[in-house]
Amino acid sequence: MSLTKSLKPGGRHGLSSQESRDPIGLAVAALSLVAQSDLIDRIGLRKRTEQAVFTVTRNGFKTMTAASRTFARGGKKGAPGVRVPAATPKGVFDLTPTEDEQMLVDVVTEFADEVVRPAAAEADETCAAPEALLKASLEIGLPILGVPESLGGISEERSAMAGTLVAEALARGDMGLAVATLAPGSVATAISLWGTEAQQATYLPAFTGDDVPAAALALTEPAVLFDVLQPSTTAVRRGDSFVLNGTKSLVVRGAEAELFVVGAELEGRPVLFLVESSTDGLAVEGDPAMGVRAAGLTRLTLTDVTVPADAVLGATDGSTYLECVRLSRLAWCALAVGTGQAVLDYVTPYVKEREAFGEPVAHRQSVAFMVANIAIELQSMRLLTYKAASRAAAGKDFSREVALARNLCASKGMQIGLDGVQLLGGHGFVKEHPVERWYRDLRAVGVMEGSVLV
Structure with a gap:
């Protein structure tokens, strides 16, 4: 598929039926359209504009988490979710990207050079990614890279290699902005890899739609000699629910995130939990660091946060957490x-x-x-x-x-x-x-x- 090929009417991204079946073609075509458009002018990167943002570097903030949308419950509880098959082995030690992967790298690199890098200095200063740049990253399909095609994404097989190439290409523009744009897709990928049918039916439609929520993985904690495999955040069974307590640090875009994947210790094993931002007991405050400042890093505090039993993401024996x-x-x-x-x-x-x-x-x-x-x-x-x-x-x-x-x-x-x-x-x-x-x-x-x- 040519990178200069324009998008056609039809489908979420205006692709022909053949292009929509291509696991990477959808993202390539969307990126191609962005690269040819007046995107840079539209999001104001060629001309600096005034922007109303909270600046954690100057005065900080502490607030409750963003009001979460209502995620429509669906699917059969306890039923296994859709899983994409593993990539077909080549039989030889060959790390050369496939033709589709190389095309994806080329257009993401162009996006990083033309859109991400010009915005990097100001984003680092304000500790916030420009809203228009974040919306542009959604338009090019980053959140659905690891979502199975049958659930509205573009993945026909495990996307670890494609995701690695995309992360590398974006980081050439700026690491902080790369993290900010990749965070929602990381949560979508986690749900695709380990979620039940009910969890996938509940949350993935939001990531494959037009209004993609901010979301974040919360594993790091503000502790000396912190060991990620032994989180201090705890989860305790209480009837048909779990009660979470603890503090997570360096949470990407936590002030606007509507869904968190939180790591906590449950009965001696590290486990992942899906926590919606509207849940009582959540609070977020600015947590700016030395680097990766454009990612809008925050600290998430959980005080007697109660989540249902089906909020557990993956296995409870620690294997899912370790793979994450x-x-x-x-x-x-x-x-x-x-x-x-x-x-x-x-x-x-x-x-x-x-x-x-x-x-x-x-x-x-x-x-x-x-x-x-x-x-x-x-x-x-x-x-x-x-x-x-x-x-x-x-x-x-x-x-x-x-x-x-x-x-x-x-x-x-x-x-x-x-x-x-x-x-x-x-x-x-x-x-x-x-x-x-x-x-x-x-x-x-x-x-x-x-x-x-x-």
């Missing part, structure tokens, strides 16, 4: 690779053009070696991440691969950010250049748990 953590870490690895690539793309021409003592600084061996080392480490990060993603998509055990990828991406990602600042010298310390923001963002990879998954 691994898929989340995989997403953060992809974000690290994308941001690291942005650093490399920025410093390479800089050191060739910047002159000192009558010649480009790239002629200095120490500078050239530092740039080369960034490229080497970045390729190592990418290969490990892709291998873990490919195994996850194929339904294979990827615990070892994602552990290796996260370890490398957390340490080398921070080093790439630091080296990027070093290579710019004094310019690396000022906000005129984006490298200092990328350095702050890359430090989140080893700290953030949850928030996004693929």
